[in-house]
Amino acid sequence: xxxxxxxxxxxxxxxxxxxxxxxxxxxxxxxxxxxxxxxxxxxxxxxxxxxxxxxxxxxxxxxxxxxxxxxxxxxxxxxxxxxxxxxxxxxxxxxxxxxxxxxxxxxxxxxxxxxxxxxxxxxxxxxxxxxxxxxxxxxxxxxxxxxxxxxxxxxxxxxxxxxxxxxxxxxxxxxxxxxxxxxxxxxxxxxxxxxxxxxxxxxxxxxxxxxxxxxxxxxxxxxxxxxxxxxxx
Amino acid sequence: xxxxxxxxxxxxxxxxxxxxxxxxxxxxxxxxxxxxxxxxxxxxxxxxxxxxxxxxxxxxxxxxxxxxxxxxxxxxxxxxxxxxxxxxxxxxxxxxxxxxxxxxxxxxxxxxxxxxxxxxxxxxxxxxxxxxxxxxxxxxxxxxxxxxxxxxxxxxxxxxxxxxxxxxxxxxxxxxxxxxxxxxxxxxxxxxxxxxxxxxxxxxxxxxxxxxxxxxxx
Numbered sequence: 001x002x003x004x005x006x007x008x009x010x011x012x013x014x015x016x017x018x019x020x021x022x023x024x025x026x027x028x029x030x031x032x033x034x035x036x037x038x039x040x041x042x043x044x045x046x047x048x049x050x051x052x053x054x055x056x057x058x059x060x061x062x063x064x065x066x067x068x069x070x071x072x073x074x075x076x077x078x079x080x081x082x083x084x085x086x087x088x089x090x091x092x093x094x095x096x097x098x099x100x101x102x103x104x105x106x107x108x109x110x111x112x113x114x115x116x117x118x119x120x121x122x123x124x125x126x127x128x129x130x131x132x133x134x135x136x137x138x139x140x141x142x143x144x145x146x147x148x149x150x151x152x153x154x155x156x157x158x159x160x161x162x163x164x165x166x167x168x169x170x171x172x173x174x175x176x177x178x179x180x181x182x183x184x185x186x187x188x189x190x191x192x193x194x195x196x197x198x199x200x201x202x203x204x205x206x207x208x209x210x211x212x213x214x215x216x217x218x219x220x221x222x223x224x225x226x227x228x229x230x231x232x233x
Numbered sequence: 234x235x236x237x238x239x240x241x242x243x244x245x246x247x248x249x250x251x252x253x254x255x256x257x258x259x260x261x262x263x264x265x266x267x268x269x270x271x272x273x274x275x276x277x278x279x280x281x282x283x284x285x286x287x288x289x290x291x292x293x294x295x296x297x298x299x300x301x302x303x304x305x306x307x308x309x310x311x312x313x314x315x316x317x318x319x320x321x322x323x324x325x326x327x328x329x330x331x332x333x334x335x336x337x338x339x340x341x342x343x344x345x346x347x348x349x350x351x352x353x354x355x356x357x358x359x360x361x362x363x364x365x366x367x368x369x370x371x372x373x374x375x376x377x378x379x380x381x382x383x384x385x386x387x388x389x390x391x392x393x394x395x396x397x398x399x400x401x402x403x404x405x406x407x408x409x410x411x412x413x414x415x416x417x418x419x420x421x422x423x424x425x426x427x428x429x430x431x432x433x434x435x436x437x438x439x440x441x442x443x444x445x446x447x448x449x450x451x
Contacts, residue, residue: 027281027282027300027318028300028304077358077359077360077361079357080357080358098358098359100361100364101280101322102321102326102363105318105319105321106319108319122326122364122368123363123367124397124398125397125398126395126396126397126398127394127395128363169298169315170298171282171315172298174281174282174317175317175318176317178318222298224297225304229290229295231292
């Protein structure tokens with residue numbers, strides 16, 4: 001067995017420096033790598049390019065990095081619910097590249113799977129496709145989109161083992177599996193880290209081959225962005 | 234009388250057929266789930282990674298790990314499944330999801346749709362909308378026929394940045410049901426008590442009226 005576990009979040013983020021491109025899993029605040037983000041704040045690395053579907057809220061998730069002006073550029077599909085983000089974007093301090101959500105996922109997956117680029121119909125005929133190569137297949141137009149290149153991918157899973165195998169829970173799965181192995185180094189944080197051999201191999205969502213470092217997060221807030229409930233009748 | 238948002242949702246619910254996998258956008262489309270008859274089997278997909286979405290959880294049963302694309306806490310129904318974002322959009326791009334219902338700021342008579350960006354205003358992003366409109370075989374737009382200032386949202390050409398080109402098939406508004414055809418907006422149904430003239434006056438794009446136009450049944 002090849003061991004992937006590291007002692008803590010500090011060791012997990014060893015080698016992260018200014019000017020790097022980072023992938024961060026999560027959708028909204030669900031399934032975000034909370035501990036890695038907290039450590040990025042501690043490290044105070046700057047000029048980061050962050051590939052993440054969303055940019056957190058003002059005081060949680062990537063919003064914490066935005067507050068300290070550590071992010072140079074965001075590559076996302078949706079960036080609402082964040083006033084500091086809006087301020088930095090409108091003042092020109094923060095560059096933002098908005099791309100369709102499925103394209104974001106597939107550009108991660110292409111990097112993971114060794115494809116240099118993919119063709120997608122999303123965005124054809126819109127400003128997203130401006131300046132990009134397009135091509136017709138079977139009478140329909142597609143846009144060429146390139147695989148991402150990133151230095152680190154930070155993902156969050158529910159359970160993991162010391163061999164780096166991962167299991168996700170619910171919709172906290174989202175972009176996390178797509179980013180595993182899509183960067184030079186993939187760092188997985190998990191709520192529960194167990195010895196290899198404990199998890200059923202049939203139930204592994206992401207094999208450890210896609211993960212270089214794994215650690216158990218010290219704590220998880222798992223904040224809910226929109227708490228919606230119904231009354232018991 | 235023109236329909237309200239619930240009326241629009243009720244009319245669109247009639248387009249949902251037994252065995253459909255359906256993706257619902259935010260706003261009026263979300264309401265459609267409430268009016269799909271219990272006699273048919275439908276599964277709702279949320280593009281953040283769930284099929285078989287159920288109602289909101291009871292108070293105290295919310296789970297931060299189970300949300301919909303609007304980031305709202307939800308539940309799942311028997312037969313539900315979770316999956317990653319690439320697989321979610323494989324369902325959408327691969328046309329395994331039969332029906333997409335979404336809102337729009339503008340629709341053009343050639344089927345173009347604009348619903349993600351207003352120049353000069355804060356742009357929040359397109360989320361999954363561009364993937365959905367570029368891929369779905371069957372797209373129904375739920376929208377008000379005119380904006381707050383009374384200007385038509387059914388245009389010859391969209392004035393706002395596009396989300397997708399030539400993709401909208403059907404539109405259900407507070408005034409009418411329309412189909413996008415090569416010649417323009419074919420009027421299919423009127424809202425109860427709304428005249429063809431009123432619909433014509435509220436439609437900037439080419440409106441095609443053939444024969445007698447029936448009232449919607451809700």
